[in-house]
Amino acid sequence: MTDLLDEPAVLPAWPPERPARSIISIDDLTAPDLTGLVDRGVQFAAGARSRALAGLVTGIHFGKPSTRTRTAFSAGALRLGAGVIAYGPGDLQLSTGETHEDTARVLSGMLDVLVMRTAEDEAIMRRYAEPGGLSVINAMSAQEHPTQALCDLSTLQEHFGRLGGLRVLYVGEGNNTATALSLALMRCPGVRLELRTPTGYGLPADYHRRARAHAARSGATLHERHDMLDLPADVDVVYTTRWQTTGSAKHTTDWRSTFDPFRVTEPLLAAYPGAVFLHDLPAHRGEEVDAAVLDGPASLAFRQARMKMFSAMAVLEWCAAGRSS
Ligand code: CP
Numbered sequence: 001m002t003d004l005l006d007e008p009a010v011l012p013a014w015p016p017e018r019p020a021r022s023i024i025s026i027d028d029l030t031a032p033d034l035t036g037l038v039d040r041g042v043q044f045a046a047g048a049r050s051r052a053l054a055g056l057v058t059g060i061h062f063g064k065p066s067t068r069t070r071t072a073f074s075a076g077a078l079r080l081g082a083g084v085i086a087y088g089p090g091d092l093q094l095s096t097g098e099t100h101e102d103t104a105r106v107l108s109g110m111l112d113v114l115v116m117r118t119a120e121d122e123a124i125m126r127r128y129a130e131p132g133g134l135s136v137i138n139a140m141s142a143q144e145h146p147t148q149a150l151c152d153l154s155t156l157q158e159h160f161g162r163l164g165g166l167r168v169l170y171v172g173e174g175n176n177t178a179t180a181l182s183l184a185l186m187r188c189p190g191v192r193l194e195l196r197t198p199t200g201y202g203l204p205a206d207y208h209r210r211a212r213a214h215a216a217r218s219g220a221t222l223h224e225r226h227d228m229l230d231l232p233a234d235v236d237v238v239y240t241t242r243w244q245t246t247g248s249a250k251h252t253t254d255w256r257s258t259f260d261p262f263r264v265t266e267p268l269l270a271a272y273p274g275a276v277f278l279h280d281l282p283a284h285r286g287e288e289v290d291a292a293v294l295d296g297p298a299s300l301a302f303r304q305a306r307m308k309m310f311s312a313m314a315v316l317e318w319c320a321a322g323r324s325s
Contacts, residue, residue, distance in 0.1 A: 020112075021322030022129040022136040023315060024122050026146045026183040027210060033318070034150075034187055038163070040314035041154030045307060052317040054081030056112040061087040062139065063118045064247040068281060068308045069139045069147065073115045076312035080320075085111070100127045108134040113319050115139050119247030135319035140176060140246065143204075148280050149180035151311035153188075155304040156237065159276060165190040169235040169272075171262050172196075172288055174203035174224075175245040177280045182207055186214035186222060194232050195224040198258045200251070202226060228261045231271070239278040240264045240288045264289045269298060276300050 022028060029037070040048075058077040062070050070086075077084050089095070094103055107114060108131040115137045116125050122141035129136040138146050157163055168185060170178060174197045182203060185191045195203055203211075203224055211222050243259045244250075252258065269277060277293055279301040285291040294301055 019129065019132045020135040021319045022125075022134075023146055023319075024125045024129065024136060024138045024141075025144050026149055026180050028146075031187055034153075034184065037150050037311070037314045037318055038153045038157050040317065041150065041307060041311035042158045044310035044313045045154070045158060050313070050317055051081040052320045053077055053113075056081075056320060056323075057083045057085065057110070058113040058115065058316065059085050059087065059107060059111045060115045061092070061117070063089045063116075063120075064140070066117055066139070066246070068305050069117065069312075070115075072151075072308035072312040073137070073139060073147075073316070076309050077113070077316055079309075080313055080316055082113070082316070100124055101130075104128040104134070105131050108132065112323070113137065113316060116141075117247075118142070135322065137315060137319065142248065143176060144180045144183075145176040145280070146180045146184075147308075147312060147315055148177050149184040150315065151304065151308045152181055152239075152278060152280070153184055154311045154314075155278065155300055155307045158303075158307070159300060160236070163188040163191065166237060167192045167194075167232065167235045168237040168239060169194045169232060170196065170239045171228075171264055171268075172241045173198065173201045173243065173245060173259075174207075175201075175241060175248065177241045177245075178203055179207040181239070182211040182222060183214065186211040186220045187218055188220055189218045191218070191220040192232070193220070193222045194235070195222070196228055196231070196262060197224060197226060198255075198262055199226040200258065201255075231268075235272050235275050237278060238264055238269055238272060238275055241280050242282060242284050242288050244284075259288075262288070264293050266290050266292050266296075269293050269296075278304055281305055 074084050104127050113135045117139040118141055122143050125136050125138055185193050277299045283294050
């Protein structure tokens with residue numbers, strides 16, 4: 001499974017002397033951290049090599065389904081030299097009633113990094129970071145999908161060679177992908193983000209406030225409408241996400257009719273010659289996106305999916321660097 005036998009781990013002092021680096025929200029990162037992680041993801045995609053996690057042990061605990069993120073962090077950790085322990089939804093004694101606090105105290109004395117996905121509040125993840133010895137990585141919570149946003153920015157950085165000034169049209173629910181993407185893009189100078197979200201499924205007010213605070217410093221802009229009217233004249237990137245966000249239920253019974261106009265169709269994309277198409281996947285062709293768009297020449301969606309592993313490697317390496325800095 002690993003290089004652990006080749007390079008035995010030096011276990012950190014217990015209790016830990018200082019908190020480990022964690023990414024539970026994009027807002028846990030400084031601007032240089034964010035830029036550095038985006039660039040490092042691109043470097044890994046271009047062939048950079050690292051054994052930064054040799055001797056470390058990464059836990060992968062996913063309480064919800066995942067194809068891309070779980071594989072990206074598992075494969076990324078192995079490629080960086082770490083050992084990996086994967087826990088399914090019912091594997092830990094959490095399923096028999098042990099508390100998150102007790103689980104966190106135990107895991108933080110044995111693991112170095114814990115990658116977590118939950119449909120619940122990300123505050124749960126902060127409980128795992130609390131004992132101090134464990135780097136906790138949010139692989140999707142109810143509020144945010146920060147490692148998706150890092151991957152998305154690396155995909156754009158790789159394609160355009162820049163993030164500053166990009167014009168992005170996001171079509172679909174203001175879900176955990178949209179919140180993280182908004183926080184990340186609003187750090188980038190001159191970015192213009194137009195959100196088109198169904199009524200009742202927009203970007204949460206708290207994320208508007210936080211994104212606008214970043215925008216005020218960077219010169220980026222964010223506008224949201226709950227219809228598909230008055231679309232921007234020019235965009236560089238069209239982004240969508242599937243209508244049924246992993247781990248979340250719709251709060252209205254007629255949500256399909258509400259979501260119906262929020263599709264990335266062939267005519268919509270054709271209105272933006274030169275624009276690229278992004279999708280966090282999984283996709284439902286014929287719902288949020290036409291097959292001809294997802295599988296067409298402007299689509300970076302499957303490059304974006306592969307970038308998840310390189311971006312995960314950047315995140316894991318950054319967490320490991322915090323243990324020695
Ligand atoms: N985009 C994304 O998070 O995919 P998975 O749910 O497959 O991890």
